[in-house]
Amino acid sequence: MDDVIFAGSKTVMPVNKAMVKLTFLDETREDSAQIFTISRVIKRGQGTNEYFYNDQLVRYKDIRNLAIQAGISKSSLAIISQGTISEIAESSPEQRKQVIEEVAGTAKYKIDKTEALTKLDQTLIAIEKIEIRTKELEKQVKQLEKQAENAKIYLEKSKQLESVEVGLIVSDIKKYQTELDQVQEKLNDLKFQEPKFISEIEANEKIIITNTQKRSEIEAEINTKNREIHRLKEQINTLNLAYAKATQLQEMILSSEISVNFEQKMAALRQKYSLISAQKDNFAKLISQNKLKKLEIEEKLNTFRTQKGEIERNLYSLNSEKIISQTRISELKKSLESMSFLPKGTKIIIENSFLFPGYCGLVSDLIKIFPKYTGAIEAALGPTLKQIVVDQPETAVSAINFLKKNYAGSATFIPLSTLKPRFIPDLYLEHLNSQKGFINLASNLVDFEKKYKILADFLLGGIIVADTIDSANQIANFLNHKNMIVTLDGDVIRTSGIISGGHKIKNDSSFSIQYKIDELTNNLNFFEEKIQEFKVKSNEFEQLITRESVFLQQININLNDLEQKFSNSENELIEIKAQNEGLEESLNQKDDLNLSLNRTLKEKIELENVVLELENQCKILKTEKKQLDNQISELTVLVQELNQKQRKINADLNQNQNYKDKYEFLITNLRNNLSQKYSLTFESAAQKYELEIQEKDAREFVNSLNLEIKALGNVNLDAINDFEITSQRLEKLKKSQNELETARSKILEVISDLDKIIIGKTQEIVDLVNSEFNLVFQNMFGGEVQKFILVIKTIF
Structure with a gap:
């Protein structure tokens, strides 16, 4: 209908919309609502209409209902022409019904009834769907109820089992640890x-041969x-x-x-x-x-x-040195096995590393240091050697939560996925190669697997190694203190200009301890050879x-x-x-x-x-x-x-x-059972649980409960939550079904009421028309008595 919109002229610009506005006077009212307006607006290119009542946007349905209630239509009883009467006389009962309904003003109720019937159909469809879904959920609830019962029994027995089994595990660990x-x-x-004995045998065999x-x-x-x-x-x-x-x-x-x-x-x-x-x-x-x-x-x-x-x-001196070396090796091996040189949290994570799939290892285990550069690399890394490398931050978060739960100290983690390599530009490297005392970048003086290159570059890529502190100082001045520099002796010049150094006391790490063990082992072999040689002499x-x-x-x-x-x-x-x-x-x-x-x-x-x-x-x-x-x-x-x-x-x-x-x-x-089954470390479990009954009774109790739990079969622990959620959904569906049933009853009542109203109003108009229509026919046509008969069954 864009053609009804003004397209413009030479002197007037075109407009984008056309509007029809009607003003009505309701003389039955004496308030401010006596005068009201109805408007219809068409916008160019949209093909849709907008309706306004007193300049307020409303629906077409609202305007239609207003017109029906006012008795406004294209035909009315105000004036009945001869042609109209002829049409009525010659029309079919269905057409006459429409005229009567229009005169009676029941169209609104018919529309309401139609809408009610539509809602009734929709309600019935919804009820049918809900009934189908309800039957499905009832089956699920029945299954989940049984599973939830088993799960509750499992959790209850597991709780009973935990209080005894953890204490028994702690007792067993203590006993086995003593053994x-x-x-x-x-x-x-x-x-x-x-x-x-080996040394004595070899020495005596040499003497026998001699x-x-x-x-x-x-x-x-x-x-x-x-x-x-x-x-x-x-x-x-x-x-x-x-x-x-x-x-x-x-x-x-x-x-x-x-x-x-x-x-x-x-x-x-x-x-x-x-x-x-x-x-x-x-x-x-x-x-x-x-x-x-x-x-x-x-x-x-x-x-x-x-x-x-x-x-x-x-x-005697060699044997004394040999005993000292053997004792020291034994102590170092014990320290290496027990990881006593590590912080508590770090040690706990290593012992329970199987719980964390993304665990990679300690920095000291992943980056191998050549003996010649031990002092420099250990000075460059410092405490970082004892930090834990993981694949991604989520693994670190999981490990930290584990430490918190068990009050097991703290640890520092390095997620590989978040690392970015550090490097020195090639231009600087070219100049560094000409500097006296420059050895190499720290990342080039260690060994590592290819997948840990990012780790080495991140930790050591921007660190320079020099031979002496004098050379390091000259290089630092040359670079204007842009990079950290370490010496072979372990002296450090930081980017802030701070210099630390002197006689170094080596910190214990897995690498340094293993290095000491290897060194003492070499000394021990030397002592053995000398002892045999001196025994022969x-x-x-x-x-x-x-x-x-x-x-x-x-x-x-x-x-x-x-x-x-x-x-x-x-x-x-x-x-x-x-x-x-x-x-x-x-x-x-x-x-x-x-x-x-x-x-x-x-x-x-x-x-x-x-x-x-x-x-x-x-x-x-x-x-x-x-x-x-x-x-x-x-x-x-x-x-x-x-x-x-x-x-x-x-x-x-x-x-x-x-x-x-x-x-x-x-x-x-x-320990793994404690970690996997109860998410506990031994230390934490030892503080929280203590075996309060005899070990024999505890073991029988644990075995009995384990058999009972095993007899439950596969237990779905999610069934409890699923049962509650599904039951709630079922209750909601049933509630909705009841509401729909109520709605259906109400809709049926509304339809019945509308039918009564329509019949009543129609009967009233029919009686009124019959009284007047007979006179019209006699005066105009001289015919017999004519009247309408309202047949409810036919019309409705």
């Missing part, structure tokens, strides 16, 4: 003994000397035969077996005296030689004992001392024997002089026979001295060999015993390790 501590103490003691080699060498030397003795004794036997032939006549003369003159007898005596005197001189010479050897041996013994004493002192000196002691003992025996022989020879010479007067004057007389015998005797004595020396050496070697045999035998038995002890220690180690694994497994499972 674990005892087993750990045994393990530490066994681990402490194990290297000692002694076996020496024994073989001594046997070869004894065989060589025995062959030499045998050869010399053959020579001596030859000389003895010659000497015996030469001295036989002398013995026969001196024993008066042969009658000789005085001169011959004196010659024989001189010969005997000369031979005994030569033997005496030989004894004196041997005594002197043995005394010199004795002094040499005693000096050697003192030297060997001094050296052995020094080795024993070194051994000590044994060598012990053998030397034993050998020289045997040699000294043999020399003392020889000296006693030689001194006795020397004394006997001297007494024999004195006796010969005393028994034979004049012998001393003739002793200086020489003859060829005496000279020959003296040479033979001298050669014989020299050979006998060599043989005696060789025999003494053989005796010493045999004694040494016997001692080596005894030591080899003793050490072999000792090694067997040590191996047996070692096997027992290994068996005890394996057994106690199995016990340890068992108790650790039980404790871990119990």
Whole structure:
């Protein structure tokens, strides 16, 4: 209907809307509402109408109802033309009904009835839908009610179970922890003994090998000397035969077996005296030689004992250092296992890390520091080394809530998803490379997995490492203190210009503790090697001392024997002089026979001295060999015993390790059960719960409740809430259904009332029309009596 809107002219601008406004006067009223207006507005391009009553926007329905109530329509009884009467006479009952209704003013009620019928249809449809939904919800409620009952039983029994089971778990953990501590103490003691036995076995085996080699060498030397003795004794036997032939006549003369003159007898005596005197001189010479050897041996013994004493002192010192290192390693390992160097909250999160899928680890575990740069990186990171890395903030929030619930301290978290790398522009790096003392960026001096590069760049990407504090200061001035700088010694220059440094006391971290353990382990291996080396040397000196002691003992025996022989020879010479007067004057007389015998005797004595020396050496070697045999035998038995002890220690180690694994497994499972089932840490549970009944009764009670809970089958804990929500929805639906039923009844009542009104008003008009219509027909047409008959069934 845009064509009714003024489109404009040459002198007047077009408008965007057209409006029709009617003003009415209601003379039945005397108030301000006597005059009222009705307007209709059409806007260009919209195709819709707007209606106004007294310039207030209303609906078309409101205007229509107003017109119906006022009796305004295109036809009325005010004027009935001839044509109208003709139309009425010729119209169908349905058309006449419409005229009568229009005259009676029942159209409004008919419209109201139509709307009521529409609402009734809608209400019936809604009731049908609600009935369908109600039946579905009733089924759901019935199922959820049973599930909710099971859930309530489950929660009730779980609550009963919690009060006892948590106390029982705490009791079990304490018991197993006590057992674990005892087993750990045994393990530490066994681990402490194990290297000692291994070291002793290895040292003794080395000594056995060395002694076996020496024994073989001594046997070869004894065989060589025995062959030499045998050869010399053959020579001596030859000389003895010659000497015996030469001295036989002398013995026969001196024993008066042969009658000789005085001169011959004196010659024989001189010969005997000369031979005994030569033997005496030989004894004196041997005594002197043995005394010199004795002094040499005693000096050697003192030297060997001094050296052995020094080795024993070194051994004692090394063993002390070894024990100190072993003890320190044990303490550090215990500290590393117990994580005592970490804050309480951090330790709790690590122990319960399985509860947090986004847990990555400590910074010190994810970023590996090269030993050379330990001081610099630890100074750069500081307490950050003990912070926990997670995947995203939600994991950190979950962990913090866990700590709060258990009053388990606090911890600091680094979510990887929120990190942004820090870096130094390439332009600065080019200039830094030319600076004295510049080493590298801290992020380039550590090792890490590829997925943690963002972590390394965030923590270390903007930190510079220099060699000394002097170089660091120059670099800081060059950069105008834009970046943090650390030195290899751990000195720090911050961006604020603050400088910290000096002698550093290293803070404990998993890396530094492991570094100390590795360092002490290397020292321990060095001590072990040195101890074995000194044990072998000590044994060598012990053998030397034993050998020289045997040699000294043999020399003392020889000296006693030689001194006795020397004394006997001297007494024999004195006796010969005393028994034979004049012998001393003739002793200086020489003859060829005496000279020959003296040479033979001298050669014989020299050979006998060599043989005696060789025999003494053989005796010493045999004694040494016997001692080596005894030591080899003793050490072999000792090694067997040590191996047996070692096997027992290994068996005890394996057994106690199995016990340890068992108790650790039980404790871990119990702790996990506490964390997963009750969201409690052991420390928190130990404070809140205590087993108040006997352990046996508690365990039976827990097992019984667990069986009852298990018998419930799959429990839907959400069923309680779902049951309440669904029941509320069902109640609302039923309430809505009741309201709709009430509405239906009311609508039916309204329809019935409207029918009564329509019938009444129509009947009233019909009666009025009949009284007047008959006169009209008679006067106009001269016809018979005409009248309308209201047939309710037909019309309605």
